[in-house]
Amino acid sequence: MTPINQHKVNNPNNKILEVHNLVAGYIPNLNILHGCSIHVCVGEIVTILGPNGAGKSTLIKAIAGLLNVVEGHIELQGKNITGMETHRLVREGLGYVPQTENVFAKLSVAENLELGAIHHRDTMAETREKLYDLFPDLARFRNLHAGKLSGGQRQMVAVGRALMASPSLLMLDEPSAGLSPKLTQVVFQQLLKIRDSGVTILMVEQNAKAGLQISDRGYVLAEGVDRVTGDAQSLLHNPEVGELYMGGHGKSTMENVVTATTEVSEPSNGGDSA
């Protein structure tokens, strides 16, 4: 299996995001992350994997300033953003598409996109045109309420909304959740295009196989710690990763586990109607 993505820009000296020994949680004295470290280089697609409840979403939320950081620090483009208020991070170049409730359902698609650009009003029209080129469906649905769209279309609105702020780093929490394998491929191809347009991507992905196919590197999180890291190819064949995924009971590589998890999770996804 060859990665679709052939480019190599991951120069380790050019870090756009660096998370160092992060300790954080939702409630005081109940930490979910216990010293988690990751980094992302300019131009990369990095995927975070891990079993349910590993703390993947929590890590993304902590970077987005939605949690109290107890220890450790976060740097974005060389600037310390630890503890910075969420609403300020947009102007620092951070885009974030949450796992759930990631569009304003009662607002139209056009309004959702405009909200993405509240701090970038001067370049809004231009960015929107580029976005409509990338996702022609968004232009067609612009006057519909986002809540009326299918799962796949809504995901497109969510990504589009984040792109309206011209982020340097885009964080996506399970962009393929609820999508059919076919649509997942479509979304991932669009992510590649977005990356090629100059946006670095950090994503969480349950669908590890598909996710790693478009990624440069990956991390496997378990119990709030980054346990394994490496380039996307090596992670797919690393037996340690499979064990982590199965909670230490399996003896299989990622490839087998992935087929198992995708098969199990598919029916509960409810399908998409795009």
Add this chain to the structure above:
Amino acid sequence: MQFIADGILNASLIALGALGLSMTYNVLRFANFAQGEVLAIGAYFALGAVTVIGAGVGVMGPIKFGWPLLVSIPIAIVCTSIVVLMVDYLVFRPLRNSNASRITLIMAAFGLSLMGRNLIHLFAGGDPKYFSFYIPKAIEIMPGVKMVPDDLAIIALSAIAVVSLHLFLKRTNMGRMMRAVSENPTLARINGIDLKMIIRMTWIIGTALAVTAGTLQGHIFQAKAEMGFDMLLPMFAALILGGVGNLYGTVLGALVIGLAESFAVYFDLSAYRAAVSFMIMLAVLLVRPQGLLGERE
């Protein structure tokens, strides 16, 4: 027919107050039981301003309230907003920061409501106060329907306020941000919206609507400490009846309640005035739990 005219006047005041409630309810997510006192305090500030300017100055033709009343409204809005923002800072902000439940916020508002009324008694006395001593002279606007020109002007002012609010929420960037916060505060923050700024704006707009209602009500009737508290039930009834969160629904709800109340008065059922609006609200909610124009979640 006459009761319809009276009902519309009543409804326009209820609508203003209820829209203020709806703003705080949708963005701050709690029922502000102290909204009545915001209305009353606003009326007293306006009364103070009118007194300073001099009552009876600037009478505009048949409309007796003249420009001092119109000038007093923005003055009262500024003064009341300062009070409201201070109360938010001292009471609601700490509660929000400690993730207090809705019921805690409501109880705090209830306490503030009681305190507000007592403070008005303390500073302004218990007697009703009058904005002016003109004798209202009704004119016949239709055969058999008489209205005081001031009342017509008040209906027009309320209509302007409602339309402005609608345009503000739908067409301006700030309005769009407020609707975004009301739907999903976390996603709004992720988009770069400063929640603290939106919360302040919400209080100011809710206050502006309440103060306008209070001042106009004070002008046609009188200012007294209980004036806002007496409006609380009709305001909530209008809000719930129309479907919480729907601007037009609130206006429609206010019309139904306003008309029902004046209908009760017309048929000499003044004593049951409050009960009538309450019963209509219950009847509608039994058939349409989401309110007249509300959407089912």
